[in-house]
Amino acid sequence: MDSCFHVLIQALLHCAPSSPPPLPATNCQGLCSGGTASRSDPLTSAMGNLCCCVQVDQSTVAIREQFGKFDSVLEPGCHCMPWFAGKRVAGQLTLRLQQLDVRCETKTKDNVFVNVVASIQYRALADKASDAFYKLSNTRSQIQAYVFDVIRASVPKLHLDDAFEQKDEIARAVEEELEKAMSAYGFEIVQTLIVDIEPDEHVKRAMNEINAAARLRAAANEKAEAEKIVQIKRAEGEAEAKYLSGLGIARQRQAIVDGLRDSVLGFSVNVPGTTAKDVMDMVLITQYFDTMKEIGASSKASSVFIPHGPGAVRDIATQIRDGLLQGSSVAKH
Known part of the structure; x- marks a missing residue:
């Protein structure tokens, strides 16, 4: 019995090709390590073919074909794969969240060239795994093309300062366009972020100098206003002091006149003949x-x-x- 089983294994190994046939180029192969179909050594493949079973890892789906035609999507777990009926695993597709960073060079309305860095977070939909596997050959290039199109259509309408202020609006426009385009291919756009807007280094230096000059001008205006207020208050104080001093002098002279009058009257009464x-x-x-x-x-x-x-x-x-x-x-x- 053991010799028969050994002969059967040798026959399967002899019939199995020395290198597995390449999988068709799919979008998932260029996205992450989990996006390609897993390959095992010849003995393991032979045992799998003998047992007609295949394993699909967590957060991954497998695409099963029968005689080269799409048959079904296999969820994570162990599945029966009757190879003798022409069925095989064409490849695997990851369902994990993935991120693509896109750097796009464009210019603003005031003719300043900037590099806009966008981060696109996306994932394949399990219920549309066949579309995600078969309809696109390079998902990253497709997403990058849409990002370039939207950014180069939105940023040239804005001045440089407005572009910094309206980063969220630009990200929202990119996300809406990607969502409409990629949903037909079985992908979901989870989040779109405009991470950075980088103008040329000379432009940065000029912006800093303009900002510094504006702040210095504002500081000079505030200092002049403060000095003006001080001078006004000083003048008001001097005017009030002179007014009060005049009142004091007037009262002093009135007192002197009253005293002289009383003295003259008293002297005239007490000294007759004067x-x-x-x-x-x-x-x-x-x-x-x-x-x-x-x-x-x-x-x-x-x-x-x-x-x-x-x-x-x-x-x-x-x-x-x-x-x-x-x-x-x-x-x-």
Whole structure:
């Protein structure tokens, strides 16, 4: 019995080709390592052919053909494969999420060339595995072509600054176009991201300089406004101080006039025979000598040369009196 089984195995090994026939070129073969049909050594293939069984890994589906024609999609697990009835596994298709990074060079509306980097996340649909396996020969090239088309149609309508601000709108346009195109081939577009927009290095440097100049200009304007406010407040303070100083001087002079009037009236009453003129002359002489005393007593006073003599007081009194009389006559007219 053992010798018969050994002879049968040898016959199968002899009939089996030395190298398995190549699988038809499919889109999944260029996408990931799990996208190709798995091959085993001749002994394992012989045992599989003898037992008419085939294994499909998790997150993978197998395409079964009968005499070169599509027969069915095999889910993960162990399946019967009657090779003598012309059935075979044409290949396997991964259902895992895959990512394709596309770099597209285009220009903006203001004639700035940029590199737009887009990341496309996609996967094959299990219920459309036959379409994904047979309809496309190179899925990555197909997706890349659609991405180029949409980006080069969208970005030239935008200025450079607007392109940075509207990255989500560009990604949404790419995703909608890919979803419409790839759904017919059994693929689902899960997510589309505009990862980066890279202008030329000279453009980056110029943008940074423009930004820095704008910030410096804004800082200068703010500084000028601050200095303006300080000067206005200082002027308002000086005006208010001068106003209050004028009020103080006016009140001081009013107090002096009131005091002089009271002094003249009191002196005239207490000293009979004196006139108001005599009293005013005496008051002026007193004020004159008090002023001289203050000038001499001040340590910081400069040298002051004034005409001085017995008649100087009379001259000062006459000048003051004449000024008062002229002011009174002007007020009457």
